[in-house]
Amino acid sequence: MKKQMKVFVLVVVMVAGVIMEGTEGRKGKIAGSLEYSAISCRAHSASILDFGGVGDGVTLNTQAFRSAVDHLSQFQSDGGAQLFVPAGKWLTGSFNLTSHFTLYLHQDAVILASQEINTWAVIDPLPSYGHGRDAAGGRYISLIFGTNLTDVVITGENGTVDGQGLVWWQQFKKKKLKYTRPYLLEIMHSDNIQISNLTFLNSPSWNIHPVYTSNIIIQGITILAPITSPNTDGINPDSCTNTRIEDTYIVSGDDCIAVKSGWDEYGINYGMPTKHLIIRRLTCISPYSAAIALGSEMSGGIQDVRADDITAIQTESAVRIKTGVGRGGYVKDIFVKNMKLHTMKWVFWITGNYGSHADTHFDPNALPEIKGINYRDIVAENVTxxxxxxxxxxxxxxxxxxxxxxxxxxxKPKKYQWTCSDVEGVTGAVVPPPCALLPPTQVDEKFGMCDFPSDSLAIDSVELQKCSFEMNLF
Structure with a gap:
């Protein structure tokens, strides 16, 4: 689908072309100085070409990526290292990242995921899920994967990561997959992560999945998938603390941003909530799902989510809370303001009867706590x-x-614009008039109503550095 708007990109690219004369193995190649913004700069650099990479879209580069990361990991305690991926189509299977490391994609670089399903490694289900989402067993490892890492940057000049997901979607719909489909990028048990200025295409399932991770900046990302593609969520912060998602454009077949924290008894036992999450300047198109979803896997808890400046076009609902009996956990202290919505089935949707359990062992007495849900300053058009x-x-x-x-x-709107059951709250200056369970109330001029928090979260104070490196581009 043709992109409708430009995503704000912070990368500044300066390519100063000079011909390298007289250097063995470098003659005729162009060198350039690349500048970008990052949480950390690196002392060492290398190109995927240095490890035998071939960007022809046909040659499999899995070993080149793995060898490059393995080699650059030696610099973790010596200023870190960055791996440059130049222009080309770089076909690869899954590869892992390392700490104090930057993966940098040129604007014309495309990392292509291998479509050979039988070559993808299978790993255990997440402990807070206890069960694969597509099947009972394990899950295919993500294309770009990392665990127990610190200080990782995945960035570029809006280069592309293409999951080539069609074969996965077809096999999933035919119920021929033994394991849960891979994601494009998953970071687990990690700290200080930046994902910025990249395009993610056609993921087999979720696109970006930070899980059990803290201090995350996701910025200037474009995510595109067919609106009928199954479970192609955009960004899924899952049992994460201190996350900042901003300046992002998503077209997908599922929720644009899905906030999670584990599934039923497994999420309750793991007990790691998602909290202190900022979402701002998000543009979403998802005709069958939500711009922002909280749950349904929220059994570890979700607290202190702050969403501001959200645009949704042809999206089923704006901010949706999904939960049910057996989930346990909580969703509380949610603050949303400045939503601009156009063509939507529901603006407000909170569901307490969302089923889909991990297994039959969930506790029917585990009831979720949903409280402190605040929405303000919303304009919507063409709503059913x-x-x-x-x-x-x-x-x-x-x-x-x-x-x-x-x-x-x-x-052709619905006859009854509000349906409410087992909810309590208040409203003010809302058109059309809400249901009786959400009566209008006098606005307190001193304290306001549904106010957005005025304090700043720690992740908001993180400033990016200006980094640069010299690299052979061609």
Whole structure:
């Protein structure tokens, strides 16, 4: 699908071409100085060409990527290292990252995922899930993978990571896969991660999945997949702390951003919430899913999510909370403001009857706690139904606050614009008028209503450095 708008890109590229004369093995090649912004700069650099990489779209480069990362890992305690991927199509299977490391893609570089399913390694299910999402067993390792890392940057000049997901989608729909499909990028049990200025295409399943990880910046990312592709979530922060997602454009077949923290009894036992999450300047197109989803796997808890400046076009719902009996956990202290919405089935959707359990061992007495859900400053057009808010009998969802929301209806709207059950809250300046369970209330001029937090999170104070390196480009 043709991109509708430009994503804000922080990379500044300076290519000063000079002909390298008289240097053995370098004659006729162009050198350049590349500048970019990152959480850390590196003392050492290498190109995938140095390890036998061939960017013809046919040659398999798995061993070249693995050898490059292995070689550059020796510099972890000596200023770190960066791997440059020049222009070309670099076919590869899965490869791991290392600490104090930067993977940098040229603007015309495309990392292509191998379509040979039988060559992908299988790893265990996540401990907070206890079960594969596509199948009961393990899961295929992600294309770009890392665990127990610190200080990792994946960036570039809007280079591309292409999952070539069609074969995976076909096999999934035919129920021929033995394991859960791979993601394009997964970082586990790690700290200080930056993912920026790249395009992700056609992932077999989720695109970007940080899990059990802290201090993450995801910035200037474009994610594209057919709107009918199965489970191609854009970004899934999962049991993560201190995450900043900004200036991102996503077209997908599932939720653009899906916030998670584990599944049923496995997520409850693992007990690692997602908290202190910033989402801002997001543009989403997803006709069958949400711009931002909280859950349904939220059994470890989700708290302190701050979403600002969200644009959704032809998206099923804006911010959706998905949970159910057996999930346990909580979703609380959620703050959303400045949403611009166009062509949507529901603006507000909170669901307490979302099924899909990991197995039959979930606790039917594990009820989720949903409270402190705040929305304000919303303009929506061409909407079929304003809200569908469904709590759980005996476990009402409380503290729902909606203020300053103007919802323009479609030519054929639903007769009843609000359906509410087992919810409690207040509203102010909302059109069309809400249901009786969310009565209008007098706005307190001193304290406001549904106010967005005024304090800053630690991840917001992280400033990027200006980094540069000399590299042979061709």
């Amino acid at each position: 139904m304003a809200a569908r808010l469904e709590g759980i009998s005996g476990d009402p969802f409380t503290g729902i606050c909606i203020y300053n929301a103007t919802i323009g209806l479609s030519k």
